[in-house]
Amino acid sequence: xxxxxxxxxxxxxxxxxxxxxxxxxxxxxxxxxxxxxxxxxxxxxxxxxxxxxxxxxxxxxxxxxxxxxxxxxxxxxxxxxxxxxxxxxxxxxxxxxxxxxxxxxxxxxxxxxxxxxxxxxxxxxxxxxxxxxxxxxxxxxxxxxxxxxxxxxxxxxxxxxxxxxxxxxxxxxxxxxxxxxxxxxxxxxxxxxxxxxxxxxxxxxxxxxxxxxxxxxxxxxxxxxxxxxxxxxxxxxxxxxxxxxxxxxxxxxxxxxxxxxxxxxxxxxxxxxxxxxxxxxxxxxxxxxxxxxxxxxxxxxxxx
Amino acid sequence: xxxxxxxxxxxxxxxxxxxxxxxxxxxxxxxxxxxxxxxxxxxxxxxxxxxxxxxxxxxxxxxxxxxxxxxxxxxxxxxxxxxxxxxxxxxxxxxxxxxxxxxxxxxxxxxxxxxxxxxxxxxxxxxxxxxxxxxxxxxxxxxxxxxxxxxxxxxxxxxxxxxxxxxxxxxxxxxxxxxxxxxxxxxxxxxxxxxxxxxxxxxxxxxxxxxxxxxxxxxxxxxxxxxxxxxxxxxxxxxxxxxxxxxxxxxxxxxxxxxxxxxxxxxxxx
Numbered sequence: 001x002x003x004x005x006x007x008x009x010x011x012x013x014x015x016x017x018x019x020x021x022x023x024x025x026x027x028x029x030x031x032x033x034x035x036x037x038x039x040x041x042x043x044x045x046x047x048x049x050x051x052x053x054x055x056x057x058x059x060x061x062x063x064x065x066x067x068x069x070x071x072x073x074x075x076x077x078x079x080x081x082x083x084x085x086x087x088x089x090x091x092x093x094x095x096x097x098x099x100x101x102x103x104x105x106x107x108x109x110x111x112x113x114x115x116x117x118x119x120x121x122x123x124x125x126x127x128x129x130x131x132x133x134x135x136x137x138x139x140x141x142x143x144x145x146x147x148x149x150x151x152x153x154x155x156x157x158x159x160x161x162x163x164x165x166x167x168x169x170x171x172x173x174x175x176x177x178x179x180x181x182x183x184x185x186x187x188x189x190x191x192x193x194x195x196x197x198x199x200x201x202x203x204x205x206x207x208x209x210x211x212x213x214x215x216x217x218x219x220x221x222x223x224x225x226x227x228x229x230x231x232x233x234x235x236x237x238x239x240x241x242x243x244x245x246x247x248x249x250x251x252x253x254x255x256x257x258x259x260x261x262x263x264x265x266x267x268x269x270x271x272x273x274x275x276x277x278x279x280x281x282x283x284x285x286x287x288x289x290x291x292x293x294x295x296x297x298x299x300x301x302x303x304x
Numbered sequence: 305x306x307x308x309x310x311x312x313x314x315x316x317x318x319x320x321x322x323x324x325x326x327x328x329x330x331x332x333x334x335x336x337x338x339x340x341x342x343x344x345x346x347x348x349x350x351x352x353x354x355x356x357x358x359x360x361x362x363x364x365x366x367x368x369x370x371x372x373x374x375x376x377x378x379x380x381x382x383x384x385x386x387x388x389x390x391x392x393x394x395x396x397x398x399x400x401x402x403x404x405x406x407x408x409x410x411x412x413x414x415x416x417x418x419x420x421x422x423x424x425x426x427x428x429x430x431x432x433x434x435x436x437x438x439x440x441x442x443x444x445x446x447x448x449x450x451x452x453x454x455x456x457x458x459x460x461x462x463x464x465x466x467x468x469x470x471x472x473x474x475x476x477x478x479x480x481x482x483x484x485x486x487x488x489x490x491x492x493x494x495x496x497x498x499x500x501x502x503x504x505x506x507x508x509x510x511x512x513x514x515x516x517x518x519x520x521x522x523x524x525x526x527x528x529x530x531x532x533x534x535x536x537x538x539x540x541x542x543x544x545x546x547x548x549x550x551x552x553x554x555x556x557x558x559x560x561x562x563x564x565x566x567x568x569x570x571x572x573x574x
Contacts, residue, residue: 016368017315056483095489103487113482113509123506127489162514178488 001083001100001185001218003030003053008078010048010057010190014248022048024242030235035212037229037250040239041264047106049239050188053082053220054101055094062090082186102216103185106191108175112163118144120163121178128182147181148174150215151207169200173207180215187216191223205232230254230268230288238265251287255280312472314432319548320362321433325442327549328430334556335426339419342563348418355426355545364432372428375419380420387413405530438541447544458533466522474515481510512535 010023022045030036040046050172051057059078080087085097105111114120121144129135135143141245146296151173158166163174172192179187192208193201209232223229229236230250237245238253240263248255254271261267267275270293274284286296308462320328339351373380391413393406431439444461451457482492485506492503 049481056486095491098487098489103484105480105484105487108484110514111481111506111510113458113506123490124488127491143548182489 001027002081003083003218004079004081005049005052006079007076008049008052008080009060010045010052015122015268021242023052026242026244028237028244028247029222030218034219035208035232035234037233037236038220038222038239039224039226039229039265040222041224044239045242046239047190050103050190050220050222053085053104053186053188054098055087055092056222057102058094059088061088062092082129094286095128099182100184101186101188102182104176104179104187104189104192106194108179109168109171112171112175112178115162116160117148117163117166118159120174121147121181124178125181143181146176146292147177150180150211151177151179152177169196169203169270172196172204176207180211184216186218186220187211189219189222192221193223193225193228201228206227208232222223222266226254226266226268226271230270231290235247238263240264246283254288312431313435314364314368316363318361318363318433320358320429322546322548323433323552324543324545324549325434325438326445326543327545327552328381328434329439329442329446331552332426333557334384335424336562338556338560338563339422341560341567343415343567346570347563347566348422349564350559350562351422352418354555355422355429359425360434362429364429368432371424371427373424376424377418383420384413384417387416407477436465438543440465440468441541441543455512455564458537462533470515470518473518474511477514478511481507481514488571 006027008023008026009021012018012020012022022043024045026045026049028049035134038046038050040202048057052059055062059080061077078088082097082101085092085100087097112120114123117143122140125135125140125143144159148155148158152275153170153173158170158174163171166174176189176192189208193204196204205228208219208221221228221232233250236246236248236253237244238260243260246256248256254267257267257271257275268288270286270290271288273293274286274288282300284293284296284300286292335351335354341349342348351463359366388409389403390403391406391409392404392506393408393412395407396404398405434442440461443464444457446456447455447460470561482490486492490506492500495503
């Protein structure tokens with residue numbers, strides 16, 4: 001599903017002293033099949049943007065009681081399309097959309113609620129199901145088994161346990177499985193590695209790569225961890241103060257170190273190393289991933 | 305996420321915002337007394353007038369103020385209907401079994417509605433114009449005489465301020481969890497009452513868990529800073545009683561005296 005957003009603007013509490021402009025005329029296209037990284041500081045609008053993508057935040061024109069406000073001068077009407085869904089249209093079936101676009105929020109393990117892991121993972125499956133034809137027990141079990149397998153957990157070991165008895169990393173996997181169970185085409189993760197140790201971060205990154213390969217066509221991660229973006233993403237966008245500043249592949253993006261630091265963003269560790277080496281007269285051409293760096297250094301030593 | 309719920313502090317500057325919280329609390333008490341003492345049309349009109357003046361002075365938009373009334377509209381209508389039906393009046397227009405509609409009953413209900421509305425507006429004006437922190441300081445200061453009988457005033461104020469502080473935190477948290485479950489297909493809008501209540505379990509369980517976790521963390525954090533409560537704690541912001549407060553006190557006193565005099569010398573409708 002291709003995601004096209006044009007001229008998105010979102011203001012919280014418009015017209016009150018709490019007014020906050022979260023998105024300011026955002027235009028961004030995310031192609032199908034991409035591993036897309038959305039970078040930005042706290043309050044840059046990145047979370048607000050992704051909540052638009054499955055209709056948790058609606059465009060004013062899609063609400064039943066569309067406010068009859070005059071369109072702002074000089075601003076064309078916002079456009080938001082996810083695959084065939086037109087999110088500016090009030091006739092859109094938002095539940096069907098949410099089934100296709102899964103969002104894993106920050107610290108998803110805090111949303112677990114059911115008595116067993118199986119029930120929690122099955123929640124999405126049951127609630128998206130057709131009311132008249134609820135899924136059969138066998139179907140549920142197969143789907144839960146698959147989703148748990150996709151996040152690297154064994155059904156036999158965890159399915160009947162209470163989710164609250166699991167370790168932190170396992171809880172997060174269960175929560176991700178709870179979103180995967182409906183087989184979304186687009187998977188959005190808000191800070192998927194937040195609060196994990198380096199090993200946990202690597203595991204989540206591996207998991208996301210596996211998912212991107214054979215589970216969800218498009219994976220979007222929201223992060224302010226530059227290493228996470230540099231290591232994983234095929235394309236990235238930088239948000240700052242509600243606007244999109246850059247849309248570049250990470251290897252291009254991190255050449256803009258000065259501009260990034262001006263908006264309060266860091267560059268990946270590898271990019272820092274390359275800059276430090278470059279200042280001493282050693283040029284290493286690499287793609288800013290750890291593997292790429294090691295290969296480049298080895299190649300250089302081999303030559304020397 | 306950042307959508308503000310009713311009753312929260314409305315951060316602008318106005319003469320009402322600058323008043324001493326103790327004065328505002330006392331004024332609220334005096335005001336409530338006044339609307340229940342007032343038993344005539346003129347008495348309640350005076351009360352309404354004073355409130356209108358305060359709202360104008362506070363520069364909180366009318367829409368905001370009325371939104372507070374919206375929250376209790378069901379209660380108001382319910383009480384009014386019950387009162388109309390059960391009030392034993394003399395001029396009866398209609399009756400059926402134990403129900404009867406009388407002129408007195410209708411007047412009494414009208415007064416009741418007006419009183420509840422004024423009460424709600426006045427108390428929400430207090431929370432709109434006073435930060436939770438200064439409200440708690442005010443309560444603590446007003447209750448401080450009770451310290452003599454070893455009443456834990458400071459602890460009570462602390463509980464109150466933490467509770468007030470947690471309201472926006474928890475409402476934000478609720479919105480966050482609600483969004484997360486909505487993203488998993490949860491539906492809070494359709495189905496019968498039992499279904500809808502059931503639909504809240506996926507929100508309630510994580511919410512309670514997170515509230516308990518927060519309480520634990522806050523307790524640990526306070527203990528780590530050797531929080532001891534009570535004696536010898538100084539305040540960052542001292543409460544001061546100024547000229548504006550004097551004017552407010554006089555207004556409150558005048559209103560209460562006025563409605564008492566009206567009640568004694570003019571007499572009421574009910």
